[in-house]
Ligand SMILES: NC(=O)C1=CN([C@@H]2O[C@H](COP(=O)(O)OP(=O)(O)OC[C@H]3O[C@@H](n4cnc5c(N)ncnc54)[C@H](OP(=O)(O)O)[C@@H]3O)[C@@H](O)[C@H]2O)C=CC1
């Protein structure tokens with residue numbers, strides 16, 4: 001099929017204003033084919049198909065318009081694929097009829113990732129579906145989700161471009177969703193970007209970072225820019241330090257081979273935590289249009305200073321190399337604390353402490369903004385703790401503010417307490433969507449706000465590549481830590497040196513209903 005001019009992508013994610021583009025002629029309806037490449041794999045069964053099922057159940061994938069196609073090299077029948085994924089969709093719930101109907105929407109095509117034959121067969125199967133839905137040529141929508149190792153992105157994109165691109169002159173489109181890790185360093189990411197960029201235009205490429213689909217990450221812009229409270233406080237005059245933390249209480253769990261090639265900085269910090277960092281640190285965009293938001297993200301990334309070796313702590317949990325897919329002498333960090341410093345008027349001197357680790361003592365992701373001490377404090381509160389604004393991304397989503405209040409009672413003494421917005425309590429009955437669900441819906445609607453733009457990705461790699469190369473060359477020390485611990489003690493020491501003051505004797509406990 002011949003390709004035609006690409007349509008401008010459009011979607012209003014905030015109902016009061018279309019943040020995307022000016023072209024209102026792109027239809028949100030019509031024949032839609034979702035093609036999951038790498039359908040036999042781990043991500044597809046655990047995340048992609050379950051997200052599609054949830055969208056289907058909520059009516060976002062109408063069965064008269066939508067078909068789903070799995071593609072991979074493994075020889076499978078349609079039913080084999082359905083059987084493989086069934087268990088990941090039902091979660092023991094009694095949704096039998098819905099599930100069967102959804103599974104019937106799925107077809108499977110087997111083929112190589114670099115050969116014409118398979119992609120021609122895929123195109124034929126998709127085309128048959130488009131004909132069966134009486135879709136007008138040029139109006140069909142094709143979404144290719146690459147649940148594949150990045151090594152095969154270039155040949156796969158080439159095959160899609162050559163054999164599976166639909167005509168799009170009547171509002172149809174072809175879009176590509178790519179997963180992280182997008183490259184291993186600046187040079188490889190740029191090479192990959194160029195290879196894909198030669199085949200598809202930027203508005204067709206959706207670089208997924210699933211943290212951008214999390215409810216509380218999406219709330220960051222609203223919190224910062226829709227509340228008067230924070231506007232005057234959000235700067236170096238008031239904020240002492242910011243922590244962005246990811247902790248998992250399990251190890252690499254069967255993904256050791258993949259993980260060892262990448263390490264915790266490429267797996268979590270360079271993408272997930274850095275995206276959160278951008279939303280915390282960037283200036284106010286001129287509107288909520290995706291390009292305006294992404295412009296600001298790029299600017300703050302460009303203001304990050306080179307990382308100093310003395311502001312990095314690396315760790316590896318004991319037992320990591322026991323995984324047979326991990327080399328015995330691996331130096332790959334499973335834990336890292338890295339301090340980023342921003343050279344601009346708002347943030348000069350404020351450390352942004354990005355910390356991520358596997359096999360630690362708890363599972364959580366949060367942003368902790370610690371304020372400076374009260375000047376001329378007449379209550380001697382510094383001894384009790386500083387004001388903190390905490391955004392708990394997961395689990396138990398919450399936003400809370402740690403503050404000092406009078407201890408209730410006859411005495412005039414102070415105590416640490418909190419203003420607490422716990423989602424489960426405040427929004428009981430509301431189901432928070434899975435990140436992948438929301439992001440796939442965005443790709444269908446053409447909203448790139450929560451996806452990583454090419455220049456953003458380049459800046460992200462610019463920041464971390466020198467450090468990553470030093471680690472790869474074995475020039476940085478990796479401390480061993482016990483699984484189930486807080487990580488290397490050096491990380492806590494670095495935190496203290498950066499100015500973080502821990503509140504002793506106070507722990508926020510998520511309220512229960
Ligand atoms: N799994 C997860 O939780 C997450 C994964 N990701 C990313 O998503 C993508 C897919 O991940 P995941 O599903 O775990 O990967 P898998 O290793 O399960 O690979 C997916 C499929 O790709 C094919 N494949 C595997 N290795 C190769 C290879 N060397 N050359 C060609 N084809 C290959 C296999 O299909 P077949 O042999 O049938 O062709 C496999 O079923 C990756 O980029 C990953 O980093 C991102 C976040 C989380």
Ligand SMILES: O=C1O[C@H](COP(=O)(O)O)[C@@H](O)[C@H](O)[C@H]1O
Nearest residue numbers: 210211248267268272365394435
């Ligand atoms: O991308 C990845 O994310 C998961 C953690 O995701 P979360 O949504 O459960 O926080 C991580 O386990 C994995 O190593 C990494 O590749």
